[in-house]
Amino acid sequence: MREFYSNFPLIALLSLPRFGIAVAAATAVFLLDYLIRPRPALFRTRTCLHDVLYYAFHNSVLASAVLVIPERRLFLPLLRLINCQILAALPALPDFVVFFVAADFVSYWHHRWMHSRFLWAFHSVHHEQREVTVFTSGRRHLIEAATTPIMLLALAAVLGSQPQDALWFFILRYLKDATLHSGLRWNYGPLYWIVVSPLFHSAHHSTEVEVSNSNFGVFFSFWDMIFGTHRYTSFAPERQGVDGLSMPTLWSQFWLPFKMAKQGIETRSTSPELASTTVNRE
Secondary structure (H helix, E strand, C coil): CHHHHHCHHHHHHHHHHHHHHHHHHHHHHHHHHHHHCCCCCHHHCHHHHHHHHHHHHHCCHHHHHHHHHHHHHHHHHHHHHCCCCCCCCCCHHHHHHHHHHHHHHHHHHHHHHHCCCCCHHHHHHHHCCCCCCHHHHHCCCHHHHHHHHHHHHHHHHHHCCCHHHHHHHHHHHHHHHHHHCCCCCCCCHHHHHCECCHHHHHHHHECCHHHHCCCCCCCECHHHHHCCCCCCCCCCCCCECCCCCCCCCHHHHHHHHHHHHHCCCCCCCCCHHHHCCCCCCC
């Protein structure tokens, strides 16, 4: 933490563009969503406020203090070890294209990994939201948020990509994630089979387990086609969230996943015992 305080001005300066871009992306999609499908009551709920707080935190200087700096210190020796510079000789544009496709491939598998038995406990915070909005894209438990940059940093080290490659990937991901979690019901027509659309992703938030365990793609939908996790849908699900799971407070959203992971509970199970896993409203 001493390193954070000594480098705070630099960290704050570097975080401002990221925060500004994230806010701009969410605001643009929010306004478009609101114009096309007004839902004023939804944006006044406590659950929506939680999503806004998550979104602000994960793009703030505070997130750097809690996640980025400790991870950099912990994994820097490993990153140096796997620094292969595979793309070092490529021009800037091909370098970015290769990194972008590879990063999306890694993101697809990371998302599937978060649905595994142990890590689902932490990813369930994201799926617990029953009324998904633009800001739900930022609704991530600290454990999940900590695993995302590790995988992309490792990829960048192996490929030897330029620092701006990862920056642009995250910038585009802010906009993409906001669109996928909006109330927009676009499917992009023929591009549905190439690019993940809001309708494509909406199935992933269905309360039906066999539907929600599909459509893991972030940018490219063809990963789901290739690896057999695609679920075609013409309409958004009638209900979203996880049946039998309640995390009404920010504190419950933090501690309950640890309890679930400790007990080895997979909340996607259909067992009656699991369906009663709730946190009493305070």
